[in-house]
Amino acid sequence: MADDRPIALDEYPVHQVPLSMKHVATGDRNAYDRCIFHVFDHRGRALLIVGLGVYPNVGVIDAYATLRTGDRLHAVRASDALTDDRMNLSVGPLRITVDVPLQRLSLHCAADPADPDSLSYDIEWTAAFPAVWEPHHVQRRGERLMLEGRRFVQAGNCSGVIRAGGDEIPVVAGEWTGTRDRSWGVRPIPGEEGGRAEAEYRPEGFHWLWIPVRFDDRFVMVIAQEDADGYRTLNEALLVRDGGPDVQLGWPRTEIEYRPGTRHPERAVVRLTAPDGRPMELTAETLCSSPLALGAGYPPATDWQHGTWQGRGWTDRRSYDMSDPAAHPAAAYGVTDHAARFTLDGQVGHGIFEHGSFGRHDPSGFTGYTSVAP
Known part of the structure; x- marks a missing residue:
């Protein structure tokens, strides 16, 4: 050609393989390569989530930003045809710049020219600790490979400004925290025929925790994925210090206090184990919440999902009223990211308590998809 x-x-x-860098080594249509950033203040007033992804086997690049403040969730989404310039991390008004790899990145969103009060921001994200690998993530439904991903996670400081609804929010280092995740591999994109895997291997339940926490002198990462029986298929508990060896913290066991009548976590205790056998408790109190199915394009979003073709030069801006959770029923069946305050060994830290629990989960006492906390 x-x-x-x-x-x-x-x-x-x-x-890595005898192919142009234009192509990935798999013909799976669900191949992806993407990132997510969290930028949040320590008082729970604002949570900004930013992401960008490329889907090379369907020829799509897209990005999003959501801002939760009070009872309002602002969202910007953009999608376009993927080009050969893979170093250009921009789609529509959204742009990410890698200033110094693994150390400093810039996040930018331009306002809508027709609405100067629409969501926009200029943020500098600076690493506070080295990036660390997450466990290799593999998930099958029957014999069908649904997800295989390589990931790394990192925590840092943020500075800059966010603008929305006529307000200007200063982002001040020391008063805000940033976390980020990079991943690539295979992950479902809407539009594929489910076939036998969907018909015969419907999951009874799914329970997920992804908890990156930044303290002044350490970074803690906890991951747990369990099925309906509580069988754990992904596990990690790691303590990272700059200049020191990473420390494994055993098999994390989490006790979550849910808001009555929901599966919304309000507080949690993550029980960890130091290498010398000493028990450790990581406590969490959620401050500000943003369902990833609203605005950010994660399943089971009904208005837009990652990797879907929207045509060239597509941009969509909207806001969601979060005052009535019943107005967004799909959000309860997707993962929610909660900015949270944490304590460990007498220190206070800040991070993300990402949680999704759908269907049966015996350890939590949930019996099915309609089951909620008493």
Whole structure:
């Protein structure tokens, strides 16, 4: 083909397989490569979530930003045709710049020219600790590979400004925290025929915790994924200090206090174990919540999901009224990110308590998809 030519990245010795860097090593349509950032203040007034992803086998690049303040969730989403310039991390009004890899990144969103009071921001995200690998994530439904991802996570400081609804919110280092996750591999994109896997292997339940926490002198990462019986398929508890060896903290056991009549976590205790056997308690209090199915494009969103073709140059802005949770029933069946205050060994830290619990989960006492906390 006349247009099948090398791209700029092919100049560099970064190839892993005998293919152009334009192509991924799998023909799976669900191949992806993306990131997510969390920027939040320590008093629970604001939670900004930013993400960008490429889906090379469907030819799509997209990005989003959501801002939760009070009972309002502002959202910007953009999608376009993927080009050969994979170093250009921008879609519509949304842009991410890697200023110094693994150390400093810039997050930018331009306002709607027709609405100067719409969501916009300029944020500098600076690492406070080294990035660390998360466990290799593999999930199957029957024999069908649904998800395989390589990830790393990092915590840092943020500074800059966020604008929305006529307000300007200063982002001040020391008063705000940032976390981020990078992942790539295979992950479901809407539009694929479910086939036998969907018909015969419907999950009875899913229970997920992803908890990155930044303290002044350490970074703690906890991950747990369990099925309906409580069988754990993903597990991590790690303490990271700059310049020191990473420390494993055993098999995390989490006790969650849910808001009555919901599965919304209000407080939690994560029981950890130091290498010398000493018990440790990581406590969490959620401050500000943002369901990823609203605005951010995660399942089971009904207005837009990642990797779906929206046409060239598509941008969508909207806001959600969060005062009545019953107005957004799909959010209860998706993962929610909660900005939270944590304590560990007498220190106070801040991070994300990401949680999703749907269907049966025996350890929590949930009996099915309609089951909630008493």
